[in-house]
Amino acid sequence: MYENLIQYLRAATVAAFPNLDGHDELDAEITHWVHSNRLNMMRDVDGLSGALGNALSLFRQEQNATYEDILGELRFSPAAQPAFNFIDLFAGIGGFNLALSVNGGNCVFSSEWDKSAKKTYFKNYGKVPYGDINQFTGEGITEEELDSWIPNHQVLAGGFPCQPFSHAGVSARTALGLAHGFDCDTQGNLFHSIAKIAFVKQPEVVFMENVKNIVTHNGGETFDTIRNTMEQLSGGREGKQNYRFFHAIINSETEVAQRRVRCFMVCVREDIWQEQGDFVFPEFLGESIALREAIAQAGTTPDEAAEYTISDRLWQGHIDRTQRNLARNTGFTAHEANLDRPSNTIVARYGKDGKECLIPQEGANPRKLTINECRVLFGYPDNFWHPEVKTPAYKQFGNSVVVPVVSRISESITNYLQIAVEDGLQVVNA
Structure with missing residues (x-):
């Protein structure tokens, strides 16, 4: 029934707004709206939200189904009472989504460019991720536009691809001082998108994952750039804060039967750090799994x-x-x-x-x-x-994260933020 709903809403949208027919992000916009009653990229399309609401009401009447009935058909339906909101960047097949949702999170925005992975994400969570994140963060996108397009959230999560970093000797503070700009050390790299969103939206925590070699890449300059960017993110701008940077190299072999070593980074907004102190990663001890x-x-x-x-x-x-x-x-x-x-x-x-x-x-x-x-x-x-x-x-x-590892770190994040988790992800046997 859920997939039928999305098809129904798409047909109703195209009938009312023919100019949206064939829009690359229409399915992403509709599926995100179903979960949040909020438009992102198409906020300026006058009457779209009302048209979607009317179509949803008609579909429910025709199917004699409640909103909860429809979402309940998803393999992993949202928490009934989510404790916090997060966004899922470079989402892949949703390892961060699963882990954070189990710990009480509600995914309000997702982005992934790979078409096959987007299908898998939709089949499991009911959202089609938006495509290239540069649509929201790239050159020419203003801070005001980004702020309106991406929902507020407490946790920004993303396993960003590691690409060569340039201008390693330039300080993030100097770069962030540029007018209109976020032309920093990370320009042209996908970490740039995370940093720009964090700068504009100021989530409490930025939670990232990458290969272990990112720590030593380019003689350590790449990692220093990431750390310095987050620690100097405010650029001295009024109303913006820096982040305290914590990282750990974690082997998954005590959680699953795979030796997968990755670098996890948790960046805590400075006012939260002043209240809570340093973030501590969970320990992954015990025997490896055969x-x-x-x-x-x-x-x-x-x-x-x-x-x-x-x-x-x-x-x-x-x-x-x-x-x-x-x-x-x-x-x-x-x-x-x-x-x-x-x-x-x-x-x-x-x-x-x-x-x-x-x-x-x-x-x-x-x-x-x-x-x-x-x-x-x-x-x-x-x-x-x-x-x-x-x-x-x-x-x-x-390309995925190991879900139990991310879940344990997510639990530490919710404990650190003193988030009370009442009702986590609802798993449906399908």
């Missing part, structure tokens, strides 16, 4: 195992390249996984040849992880929707 436990949890059948078994040609190619690369002490190697240890890091290109994690099989070539086993290795629930086609599914999981 890969065989994830395989058992996934319940892989013999037929599935056969489907994912690699060919003689591919396996021989792995063997030959491994021997050559070991001899010259450079390049990748491909070995069968040790099932008593966590898997290696699963990357977006895993579907190409599976070399990062090959499951040994008695009397047969090794096999790749099944898509469902990947789901388990990233901590997504049983009823999480993902593509059946292998290539996009591997890519989406390989």
Whole structure:
């Protein structure tokens, strides 16, 4: 019924506003409106909100359904009484969304450019993310426009891609002092979008994730730029505040059966820090989880195992390249996984040849992880929707955060902010 509602609202919108037909962000605007009764990019379209409200009322009457009935059909429906609002940037398939929602959060804005990931996000959470975040933060976008387009929120979350940073020697304070501008060290990089939104919207916490190597990238200058940008974000502007920067390098192997090491950053607005003190990351202690436990949890059948078994040609190619690369002490190697240890890091290109994690099989070539086993290795629930086609599914999981890790950090953030969580994410078996 939910997807029928979105189709109904889209048809009603196009009938009333023909100029919006084919608009790249129409589905994003409608789905966000359904959850928040708020327009973002199309706030200036006179009469659109009223038209959507009328169409929603007609649909409910025709279906004899309440608003709660409709949202209740989502695999992960919103919290009945959310404790705080957050935005989900570079959203992927919604690992931050799941983790923050379980801890009482309400996602009021999401953005993701990959079309396949956007479909997965919609299938699970009922929102189509907006596309390129530069529509909201890029050159020529004023602070007033950004402020009106992006809803207020307490937590800004995003696992931004790491791109080379330029002008590393320029201080953020000097750059932020420019008129109209946010032409800082991060211009041209996707972290720039996070920084600009944080500057304008001033959330209490900015919660980011990236590869562990971001700390040492470019001799540490990249990380220094990120830290300095957040610590000097106000640029001395009246009414704006700086952020205190905290980070931790965290290995996921005690939460899931995957050795995935990532850098997590939590930036606390200075007035909150003055009240609460330093943010402390949770500790991830205990024994690592064996890969065989994830395989058992996934319940892989013999037929599935056969489907994912690699060919003689591919396996021989792995063997030959491994021997050559070991001899010259450079390049990748491909070995069968040790099932008593966590898997290696699963990357977006895993579907190409599976070399990062090959499951040994008695009397047969090794096999790749099944898509469902990947789901388990990233901590997504049983009823999480993902593509059946292998290539996009591997890519989406390989680009994802590990949900249990982000969930524990999210819990620490809500505790730090003294947010009382009464009713977290509602999980529907679908």
